[in-house]
Amino acid sequence: MRSGTAIGRVRGLGSAKSGTHHWLNQRLTAGSNFLLVVWLLISILRQPSFDYASMHLWLSNPWAAIPMVLLVASIFYHMRLGLQVVIEDYEQDQNRVALLVVMNLFVFTIAAVAIFSILKIAFGAAA
Amino acid sequence: MAARNTARPLSPHLQIWKWGPNMLVSILHRATGTGMATVGAALLVWFLAAVAAGPESYATFRDVFTLDSGRLNVVGYVIGIGLTACLFQHMANGIRHLFMDVGAGFELKSNKRQAQATIVFAVVMTVAFWLYLGIK
Numbered sequence: 001m002r003s004g005t006a007i008g009r010v011r012g013l014g015s016a017k018s019g020t021h022h023w024l025n026q027r028l029t030a031g032s033n034f035l036l037v038v039w040l041l042i043s044i045l046r047q048p049s050f051d052y053a054s055m056h057l058w059l060s061n062p063w064a065a066i067p068m069v070l071l072v073a074s075i076f077y078h079m080r081l082g083l084q085v086v087i088e089d090y091e092q093d094q095n096r097v098a099l100l101v102v103m104n105l106f107v108f109t110i111a112a113v114a115i116f117s118i119l120k121i122a123f124g125a126a127a
Numbered sequence: 128m129a130a131r132n133t134a135r136p137l138s139p140h141l142q143i144w145k146w147g148p149n150m151l152v153s154i155l156h157r158a159t160g161t162g163m164a165t166v167g168a169a170l171l172v173w174f175l176a177a178v179a180a181g182p183e184s185y186a187t188f189r190d191v192f193t194l195d196s197g198r199l200n201v202v203g204y205v206i207g208i209g210l211t212a213c214l215f216q217h218m219a220n221g222i223r224h225l226f227m228d229v230g231a232g233f234e235l236k237s238n239k240r241q242a243q244a245t246i247v248f249a250v251v252m253t254v255a256f257w258l259y260l261g262i263k
Contacts, residue, residue: 027228030221037214045259051197052185055178068175079164086161110172117172117179124179 022081029078036071056121065122069115076111080104148242156220159213167210208257215252219245 043064048054058064080103087099144150177188192203199207223241226232232241 027225030225034218034221037218041256045256050189052178052182052189055185059175059178072171076168079160079168082160083164086157107168110168114172114175117175120179121175 022084026078026081029074029081032070032074033078036067036074039067040071059118059121060124062122065118068118072111072114072118076107076114080107083107147239148246149238152216152220152223152242152245155216156224159217162213163210163217166206167213170206170210208253211256212249212253215256216245216249219248 043058047058059068083103084100087096087103091099173188177184192199192206194200220242223232223245226241232238
């Protein structure tokens with residue numbers, strides 16, 4: 001790569017074409033997070049009990065299982081976008097790449113476990 | 128990235144500015160977001176996986192946060208109140224950010240007032256949430 005100023009090196013290369021994608025999706029998921037979290041907080045406040053039977057009964061109802069899957073998808077995507085910015089702000093070079101990979105593994109793994117668990121409860125036989 | 132020449136002065140950074148509520152809620156937004164993304168997300172997944180795995184797994188999960196009587200123990204209160212306070216602060220400041228995204232609320236006074244309002248909202252909502260949960 002030729003030397004020169006930072007602007008000189010990128011001039012003429014065209015835009016990355018995805019500059020606002022991250023920013024916009026973070027805002028859109030902020031909105032869906034808000035609605036889904038309000039649902040979750042009201043659901044928690046309305047629980048008659050927090051024992052196993054109540055929790056299982058609650059999550060086996062489609063009216064709870066579906067918003068819970070949406071909540072995991074929306075929040076974990078928002079979380080991935082947010083953690084990415086934090087890592088990019090504080091880490092450089094190899095550490096940045098390594099942490100971004102680890103962060104993605106973490107988010108996708110716990111999202112898979114969460115969604116699998118909700119579906120297992122929802123599709124499983126009544127306990 | 129090239130190493131910094133230590134002979135050269137740093138530009139004025141955190142320690143030189145007078146702290147204001149807008150700076151506080153800015154860093155709190157990041158701290159609460161990161162806290163919920165790690166501790167909160169891990170606990171949500173553990174809760175869901177424990178309910179999915181059956182009564183014994185759920186009992187193990189519940190024992191960490193409750194006494195034998197079924198009431199919350201110290202860990203349960205610290206994590207429960209901590210996470211709800213983080214959530215309400217992040218939620219209020221997130222809404223503030225959406226307004227700032229359209230260019231509103233950048234005047235010094237209103238910006239400061241809105242930053243203070245997010246903290247008031249977070250405290251009031253956290254107290255209300257736990258009072259309701261406690262007296263229900």
